[in-house]
Amino acid sequence: MxxxxxxxxxxxxxxxxxxxxxxxxxxxxxxxxxxxxxxxxxxxxxxxxxxxxxxxxxxxxxxxxxxxxxxxxxxxxxxxxxxxIPGLGIIAAVGFFILVGWFARNFIGALMLRAFDYILERLPLVKTVYNALKQVFEMLMGKQAQAFREVVMVQFPRDGSWVVGFLAGKTEGEFKDALGETYYNVFVPTTPNPTSGFLILSPEHEIKRVNMTVDEGLKAIVSCGLIMPKSTPPK
Known part of the structure; x- marks a missing residue:
């Protein structure tokens, strides 16, 4: 050597x-x-x-x-x-939210909450912000928490070009009346910042459902496509 x-x-x-x-x-x-x-x-x-x-x-x-x-x-x-005392503020905050939640679930608390909503929904400017935030939190933490649980693909911004989005449910209200048929709300986030994006109203036959979790879809979006989930073989 x-x-x-x-x-x-x-x-x-x-x-x-x-x-x-x-x-x-x-x-x-x-x-x-x-x-x-x-x-x-x-x-x-x-x-x-x-x-x-x-x-x-x-x-x-x-x-x-x-x-x-x-x-x-x-x-x-x-x-x-x-x-x-370190940690005392966190314990107090958790206890406060638990206490408010318990109070809002009983009869008196529900009446007071309705009265509070009634007042805020009639205040100029405040009602716009309050209603928007209320709908967001109800969607994320309430009965509508199943929204944004399905990853889909839609053609955007032109035919033949596909983007990753999240299915938010069926199109309702004035949009449904104007379209005249069944459409779905698809949120298409931007890359690499998924907090902004586009709301696309798409018919069901133009939506491709993807076999992946929301976390996997977000990773693909935030990483600009560098982290892509592995394909799952059909059962």
Missing amino acids: PIFPARFRMIRLLGFRMEQNQNQTLPPKKAESRVFSYIRTCFLTGILVTAPVALSLYIVWSILIWVDETVGHILPIHLMGEDS
């Missing part, structure tokens, strides 16, 4: 084998290029593995800290000049 210079010892540690035959030995510059390429690949892989976990933990932790500090400042314990 030939004796290598000190600068090539890293190559051996990374798994590069040098052949005894001089004709098969890599030139020094090419060997160094492979070393740097391997290090760069490991570096990028480390970022790819670490960044999503670190950012997710950071965002969740920041939200918890914000809730804890915001709610904690309005608790009586702070008015008495004592030090804050």
Whole structure:
């Protein structure tokens, strides 16, 4: 086995084998290029593995800290000049939502909630924002929580060009009366920001249903098509 210079010892540690035959030995510059390429690949892989976990933990932790500090400042314990208790604000916020939910489910709470809705729905400007937010939360957390649970494909913006969307249900109301036949509401999010997009009213025969979950569809959209779900063989 030939004796290598000190600068090539890293190559051996990374798994590069040098052949005894001089004709098969890599030139020094090419060997160094492979070393740097391997290090760069490991570096990028480390970022790819670490960044999503670190950012997710950071965002969740920041939200918890914000809730804890915001709610904690309005608790009586702070008015008495004592030090804050970590986590007390989160516990208080969870308890508050549970208490409000319990109160809204009984008879008196339901009456008060209807009276509150009656007042807000008659205030200029406030009623527009309130009704929109109320419908969104009812759709995401209420009885309509099954909306946006099916991934579909529709032709947009022209025939022969397909986009990924989420089925939101049948078209109702004035839109249904104007179209005169059965149409479906399809939300087509933009890439890579799925919070905005287009609402497409499409007939059923022009909708292709896709055998994937909403999470898989969102991953494909957010990643700009880099992360695509594997095809599921028909049963």
